[in-house]
Amino acid sequence: MRHGDDRRRYGLRFAALSGLVLASAFQVGPAAGQDLRIEHVTVVSPESPRAVPDVNVTVHDGRIAALVPAAKDASARRLGTPPIDGRGLYLVPGLIDSHVHLGGIPGMTDEQERAHPDFAQAARAQIPRSYLYFGFTTLIDLLSTPEEMARWKTHDPVPDTYFCGGAALIDGYPMNYLPKPQRYARMPYLLVEPQGAAPLPPGVDPVAHSPQAVVARMKSDGAICVKTFFERGFGGVHDLPVPKPETVRALVQAAHAAGLPVLLHANSAEAQTFGLDTGVDILAHGLWNADETAAPGELTPSVKSILDRVVATQVGWQPTLQVLHGLEDLFNRGFLADPVLARVLPRNLIDWYGTPEGRWFRDTLAADLPAADPGAALRRGLAVPIGRAAAATGYLAKRGARLLFGTDTPSAPTYANPPGLNAWLEIHRWIDAGVTPEQIFAAATLGNARALRLDREIGTVEVGKRANLLLLRADPRQTVQAYAEIVEVILGGRALDAAALAANR
Numbered sequence: 202m203r204h205g206d207d208r209r210r211y212g213l214r215f216a217a218l219s220g221l222v223l224a225s226a227f228q229v230g231p232a233a234g235q236d237l238r239i240e241h242v243t244v245v246s247p248e249s250p251r252a253v254p255d256v257n258v259t260v261h262d263g264r265i266a267a268l269v270p271a272a273k274d275a276s277a278r279r280l281g282t283p284p285i286d287g288r289g290l291y292l293v294p295g296l297i298d299s300h301v302h303l304g305g306i307p308g309m310t311d312e313q314e315r316a317h318p319d320f321a322q323a324a325r326a327q328i329p330r331s332y333l334y335f336g337f338t339t340l341i342d343l344l345s346t347p348e349e350m351a352r353w354k355t356h357d358p359v360p361d362t363y364f365c366g367g368a369a370l371i372d373g374y375p376m377n378y379l380p381k382p383q384r385y386a387r388m389p390y391l392l393v394e395p396q397g398a399a400p401l402p403p404g405v406d407p408v409a410h411s412p413q414a415v416v417a418r419m420k421s422d423g424a425i426c427v428k429t430f431f432e433r434g435f436g437g438v439h440d441l442p443v444p445k446p447e448t449v450r451a452l453v454q455a456a457h458a459a460g461l462p463v464l465l466h467a468n469s470a471e472a473q474t475f476g477l478d479t480g481v482d483i484l485a486h487g488l489w490n491a492d493e494t495a496a497p498g499e500l501t502p503s504v505k506s507i508l509d510r511v512v513a514t515q516v517g518w519q520p521t522l523q524v525l526h527g528l529e530d531l532f533n534r535g536f537l538a539d540p541v542l543a544r545v546l547p548r549n550l551i552d553w554y555g556t557p558e559g560r561w562f563r564d565t566l567a568a569d570l571p572a573a574d575p576g577a578a579l580r581r582g583l584a585v586p587i588g589r590a591a592a593a594t595g596y597l598a599k600r601g602a603r604l605l606f607g608t609d610t611p612s613a614p615t616y617a618n619p620p621g622l623n624a625w626l627e628i629h630r631w632i633d634a635g636v637t638p639e640q641i642f643a644a645a646t647l648g649n650a651r652a653l654r655l656d657r658e659i660g661t662v663e664v665g666k667r668a669n670l671l672l673l674r675a676d677p678r679q680t681v682q683a684y685a686e687i688v689e690v691i692l693g694g695r696a697l698d699a700a701a702l703a704a705n706r
């Protein structure tokens with residue numbers, strides 16, 4: 202219901218930069234208070250049906266203070282920093298990736314990081330810049346803690362970052378990957394169900410791990426969302442415990458009472474149906490696993506019936522198409538040599554990925570594949586899931602589903618989901634799946650902002666919003682090439698030369 206209302210508002214708020222008419226009312230006075238000005242720029246904002254040319258933009262204290270038609274701007278030529286000449290450029294909201302994992306370095310275990318402090322530190326310093334380099338001024342880490350967020354935010358510059366608490370069922374996915382007993386300390390928001398099968402480990406109090414208690418703790422820790430999981434396993438694991446519907450319904454109820462949306466890790470027909478039945482807000486992942494007998498790209502009637510419910514309920518849907526392509530890229534010899542990778546990660550880290558030590562995750566996958574050509578075997582195995590996820594994304598895009606741009610970077614301890622670059626690749630996967638540049642632009646800006654309840658702060662170019670903005674050479678509603686060579690990334694009113702954010706300059 203709430204989602205339906207949002208969609209109608211989308212239409213009604215087309216007035217958008219009609220704010221221009223009123224803008225003089227919002228202008229800030231003294232020149233001394235102005236910290237950024239962009240003149241004669243074309244504004245492209247997702248709530249407005251048309252680009253607005255020749256606008257003067259004033260940013261004050263990190264927020265958009267005024268948007269004025271240049272011809273009517275009486276405030277020009279003030280003291281202070283010279284304005285940015287926006288002629289020929291497009292000003293758009295900074296992009297939002299609603300699915301990242303920022304705790305580690307892609308492809309490196311904690312032990313490996315300790316063994317290679319030199320380039321590990323350089324990588325940690327570069328990763329936030331790489332997200333910014335590709336235009337991502339806001340990130341949502343779907344599985345984090347206040348401690349990890351504090352560490353991430355020591356970097357400068359660093360995208361605005363928010364986090365969800367991970368409400369995993371005890372010993373279920375993804376806790377199963379952490380050794381016991383550390384997993385209980387590493388997952389402070391784990392869920393315990395009444396009458397669970399196994400005895401509880403020492404120190405885990407069921408009262409502190411009810412849906413209500415977990416949501417209350419996340420909320421007071423500063424989380425803006427709840428992430429939960431329905432995953433029986435993959436890659437040889439297939440009997441992980443999954444939550445009961447009543448557990449996730451209680452989690453959704455508690456989260457909504459606290460103002461937090463709920464995301465469900467769900468990549469199978471069973472899991473997405475579970476998410477639709479329990480009323481979660483966002484399904485994280487494309488529909489990879491369903492009718493195993495389908496041909497690549499075929500949407501069977503049972504899959505279509507799930508997708509039709511996705512459209513009808515307006516549940517948020519993150520295709521995360523690049524995840525499986527990233528697995529294939531582990532077996533692509535050209536991947537580490539691609540010069541674009543050197544724009545987002547330090548050269549010595551890339552070199553290390555090519556060593557036997559750095560290839561550990563690739564080799565772990567290869568161990569379960571025919572030795573003669575593991576890459577070809579993997580591609581054969583992934584052809585149906587990849588084809589289904591792409592076809593489902595195109596099907597949903599044509600029917601006005603609520604697609605949300607999230608990359609799941611990195612989706613595994615893999616080097617083939619690099620920060621920032623992974624989003625650029627994901628954008629192209631969406632194009633290939635039949636999503637329009639305009640839909641991608643909306644999904645990565647206002648769509649994500651609304652779904653994560655951040656739309657009062659970010660997601661559009663409007664007076665009062667945080668000045669997270671991009672200056673582009675093309676209109677991103679016309680072409681995604683607009684994101685290729687960003688001119689300036691503006692983060693909280695601070696203009697960053699995009700080229701200077703790249704690695705290995």
Ligand SMILES: [Zn+2]
Pocket residue numbers: 300301302343609612
């Ligand atoms: Zn994820």
